[in-house]
Amino acid sequence: MNEWIIETKGLSKRYKGRYAVSNLNLKIAKGDIYGFLGPNGAGKTTTIRMLLGLIKPSNGSVHIFGKALNKERLSILRRVGSLVEYPSYYGHLSATDNLEAIRRIIEAPKARIAEVLSIVGLSKEARRPVKGFSLGMKQRLGIASALLGNPELLLLDEPTNGLDPSGILEIRELIKQMPKQHGITVLISSHLLSEVELTAGTVGIIRQGELVFQDTIANLHQQAQGSMSLVVSDPEQAHITLRQHGIEAVHRGNTLLLEQTSDHTVARIVRTLVERKHDIYRVEEKRKTLEELFLQIVGEGTQL
Amino acid sequence: MNGFLRIVASERLKLSKSYIWILLLISPLLSLVIGVFLSLESFGAANRLEEYALLASTMSSFHAMLFLPILTGILSAFVCRYEHAGGGWKQLLTLPVSRVSLYLAKFSVIAILLALTQLLFLVAVIAAAASHGITDGLPWRLLLTSIGSGWLACLPLAALQLFVSISWSSFAAPLVINVMLTIPNMLIVNSDKIGPYYPWAQPMLAMLSFSDQDFGAFALPLETLLITVTGSFTLFLVIGLLYFKRKEI
Numbered sequence: 001m002n003e004w005i006i007e008t009k010g011l012s013k014r015y016k017g018r019y020a021v022s023n024l025n026l027k028i029a030k031g032d033i034y035g036f037l038g039p040n041g042a043g044k045t046t047t048i049r050m051l052l053g054l055i056k057p058s059n060g061s062v063h064i065f066g067k068a069l070n071k072e073r074l075s076i077l078r079r080v081g082s083l084v085e086y087p088s089y090y091g092h093l094s095a096t097d098n099l100e101a102i103r104r105i106i107e108a109p110k111a112r113i114a115e116v117l118s119i120v121g122l123s124k125e126a127r128r129p130v131k132g133f134s135l136g137m138k139q140r141l142g143i144a145s146a147l148l149g150n151p152e153l154l155l156l157d158e159p160t161n162g163l164d165p166s167g168i169l170e171i172r173e174l175i176k177q178m179p180k181q182h183g184i185t186v187l188i189s190s191h192l193l194s195e196v197e198l199t200a201g202t203v204g205i206i207r208q209g210e211l212v213f214q215d216t217i218a219n220l221h222q223q224a225q226g227s228m229s230l231v232v233s234d235p236e237q238a239h240i241t242l243r244q245h246g247i248e249a250v251h252r253g254n255t256l257l258l259e260q261t262s263d264h265t266v267a268r269i270v271r272t273l274v275e276r277k278h279d280i281y282r283v284e285e286k287r288k289t290l291e292e293l294f295l296q297i298v299g300e301g302t303q304l
Numbered sequence: 305m306n307g308f309l310r311i312v313a314s315e316r317l318k319l320s321k322s323y324i325w326i327l328l329l330i331s332p333l334l335s336l337v338i339g340v341f342l343s344l345e346s347f348g349a350a351n352r353l354e355e356y357a358l359l360a361s362t363m364s365s366f367h368a369m370l371f372l373p374i375l376t377g378i379l380s381a382f383v384c385r386y387e388h389a390g391g392g393w394k395q396l397l398t399l400p401v402s403r404v405s406l407y408l409a410k411f412s413v414i415a416i417l418l419a420l421t422q423l424l425f426l427v428a429v430i431a432a433a434a435s436h437g438i439t440d441g442l443p444w445r446l447l448l449t450s451i452g453s454g455w456l457a458c459l460p461l462a463a464l465q466l467f468v469s470i471s472w473s474s475f476a477a478p479l480v481i482n483v484m485l486t487i488p489n490m491l492i493v494n495s496d497k498i499g500p501y502y503p504w505a506q507p508m509l510a511m512l513s514f515s516d517q518d519f520g521a522f523a524l525p526l527e528t529l530l531i532t533v534t535g536s537f538t539l540f541l542v543i544g545l546l547y548f549k550r551k552e553i
Contacts, residue, residue, distance in 0.1 A: 052398045054553040074307075078400040088395035090386045093321055104314040105307075105399050145395065 005030050005153055005185045006051065010060035013046050013209075020046045021209045024060070028187060028202070031179045035196030035217070036189040038206035039298055044189040045085050047206070048157050051187075052082055064153065078106070081151030083159055087142025091131030095122055095141055098130055099148055106149045116144040121170065135162035143171065154178065154186045160195060168195075175199050193294040207298050226287035228258040228266060233279035241276050242269065261285060307401045311409035315383065319413065324382055328417060331371035332424035335363040339432025356438050360429055360447065361512060367425055368454055368508040369489050375421060376458050376507075377482030379414045380465035381475050388473040393553050407466075407548045411541070414462045415455075422455045450511050457510035457529070460536040461503045467544035470551075500532055503540075 006028040013021040021043040028034045038044050049055045051062055053073045062069040064076045090098055099113045117123050120140040125133070130141060139162050146154055156175070160168045176199050178184040190196050196203065203220060205213040213220070231254055232238045239251045247269060250257040258269065266283065273280060342362055344355045387393045396406055426447065433442060468478045486504045493505050500509070510529055 049553070054394060054397055056552075074400045074402060077398060080398070082398045084394055084398065086391060088391035090318055090390055090392065092386070093318065097317060097321060101314045101317050102395070102399065104317065105310045105396075105401060107310065 003030055004028060004063070005032075005065060006034075006187065007063045008047075008051075008060060009063075011047070011050060011057050011062060012059040013043075013050060013055065014058040019209050021050070021206075024206070024209075024211050025214075026204060026211070027214070028185060030185055031183055032202050033175065033179060033186045033188065033196075033200045035193075035200030035203040036187055036206065037191070037193060037196065037203055037294065037298075038189075039191055042206045042298075043209040044191075044206060045157055046209075048082070048084055048155055048187075048189060051155060052077070052080070052084065054084070078149070079152045080155060081146035081149055081153070082155040082157075083139075083142040083146045084155075084157045086161070087138045088145070089130045089133075089138055089141060092129060094127050094129055095133075095144075096126045098141060099145060102145055102148055108149050112148060112150070116147045119147060119174065120144045136164060136167050139163055140167070140171075143174075150182075152184060154184055154188075156186065156188045158189055158191070160190075172199055193291050197290055205294065205297055213297055220290060220293065224288045224290050224293040226261060226285055228261050228269075229282070229284045229286055230256040230258065230269070230273075230280060231282040231284075232256065232273060233281070238273055238276075238278050241272065241278075245272055308405040308409050308412075311396075311401055311406055312412060315409060315413045318386055319383075319417075322382075324379075324417070327375060327378060327382075328421045328424060331367050331375060331421060332428040334371070335367045335425060336428040336432055338366055339363045339428065340435045342432075344436055352438055352441060353443070355436065356433055356442060359433060359436065359438075360450070363425075363429055363432060364450065364454070364511045365508065368511040369493065370486060372418075372421075372454065372458060372507045373461055373486040373489065373504045374483055376414070376418060376461045377465045377479055377486075379417050380462055381469045381478050383410045383413050384466070384469040385475050388475070397553055403549050404545060407470075407545055410470075411463065411466055414466065415459060418458050418462065419455055422451045426451050453513070453529075454507050454511035457506035457533050460506065460533055460540055463537055463540035463544055464503055467540060467547060470544065470548060500528060501536075503536060506533055506536075 004027050006026055008024050008026045011021060011024040011026070012019060024043075024047060026047075036044055036047070046055070050057050051064070051069070053069055056070075065079065067076055069076060090101060093101065095117060096113055099116065103110070103113060114123070114126075117126050120143050122137065122140050122144060125137060130138065133141065139159065143156070143159055146156065159175070160171050163171060172195075175186055175188060178186050188196055188200070193203075197217065200217055202216050203213065204211055230238075230249075235251055235254045235256055239249055239256060242249050242256070245268075247265070248259070258265075270280060270283065339359055339362070342359060344358060387396065397403065429447065430442070433439070465478060465482060468481070472478050482504075489502075489505050489508060492498050492502050493508050499505050506529070510533070513529060
């Protein structure tokens with residue numbers, strides 16, 4: 001059974017002996033929103049260009065909709081909408097004509113142009129030449145172009161680049177709707193975790209061309225789980241007491257660090273210690289934010 | 305084939321909103337002015353037919369020696385310009401079109417625009433002849449063959465310039481080189497050694513090989529010219545296609 005919409009095996013791209021992308025094994029399920037994360041220059045755009053056949057991989061393979069990209073590129077691209085790196089546009093044409101230039105090639109129905117313009121909120125600007133557009137508006141036009149052919153898969157490379165906060169929110173909502181309303185699978189790349197944290201179901205984190213994390217966002221949250229620190233009057237004794245009750249803690253200075261943070265466990269620990277006449281000065285939860293975890297994952301290995 | 309036609313339709317939209325058509329008019333208009341003000345009497349032509357031949361060859365010289373090769377370069381750069389400027393290559397190639405049909409569509413657009421300019425030039429010749437009172441007895445077959453082979457002789461140059469314009473994201477650089485290589489035409493057309501192999505000289509050689517002047521490369525028979533044109537066209541087109549197929553976008 002092969003239900004991956006995108007599956008890459010050992011995907012690599014080498015430029016002059018240096019790997020821009022190396023041994024990438026992406027797996028993206030149908031109807032998922034996949035957040036493709038990594039710092040600038042980590043190989044996100046290179047990967048997306050390989051997924052679209054704009055550049056040829058040095059090694060490895062790409063399968064989209066279960067078909068090999070190098071054999072059935074055109075029939076795959078017919079079902080894919082994309083926005084790569086920065087939006088493409090013809091400055092001397094209006095937004096409508098820009099979409100018409102694409103529509104003539106993909107043979108979408110004419111009415112679809114007005115539809116996608118209203119989806120991205122450009123209906124009022126449709127008649128203006130695109131060269132006068134702000135970066136945010138060009139970005140919206142790029143997203144409109146990607147949606148024009150009613151794709152089953154959307155590849156969006158940093159789609160909220162250059163958008164103002166309300167624009168970012170709008171696009172985020174729009175992307176969230178895709179799988180629910182139309183069953184579209186979305187791959188969205190970003191260098192900010194916060195960008196995809198609220199939309200993505202799965203994240204892949206790429207660092208220096210290598211995939212260092214690929215799992216559901218829920219599991220990433222799991223990893224980001226914090227710890228409890230207890231400051232008590234007699235930490236040494238308290239440590240022994242807890243161990244007798246089968247609770248593992250780490251003793252550091254006058255603090256005890258606990259991995260378990262469920263309400264039930266914390267309550268039990270506090271009750272036990274109070275019953276044994278320990279004074280408890282502080283009970284603190286130390287939560288690692290996803291952002292911290294992301295930075296930690298991304299930062300590993302980059303320090304000299 | 306279907307993909308090819310769809311791309312041409314899309315190209316037509318992009319060009320229709322530009323000022324490219326002004327460029328198509330320049331050379332026919334200038335040739336018309338030259339033709340109208342040419343004093344045929346001062347050359348002492350024996351009869352009307354000779355007068356006509358003089359008129360046609362003078363107009364063709366101006367048109368084919370400089371303007372036609374330069375226009376070919378401009379058109380090639382023009383069809384690549386939007387794509388380079390706005391990231392269009394990337395967008396076009398993520399659509400379901402093959403690189404070969406995209407390349408051939410771009411080339412066809414250049415060829416069609418060149419054909420239009422040749423037709424306008426034909427109109428200019430007829431109009432100039434009329435202004436001198438030559439209305440009937442025009443050697444139509446000769447005239448049309450000259451226009452047609454001039455167009456054919458532009459195609460190798462168009463293929464070469466398209467290759468250069470695609471590989472070079474600058475708009476001006478291929479143009480400057482094209483103009484620099486067009487100017488020596490004035491000398492090269494007179495050489496029977498280099499002339500037949502110099503792509504920039506082909507349009508003029510082709511258009512004038514029907515006049516009765518015979519010096520330098522003009523003396524070459526049409527067959528030789530057509531062989532060079534076909535050969536270099538195939539060579540440049542194949543090089544361009546192979547390059548574009550491998551290009552990293």
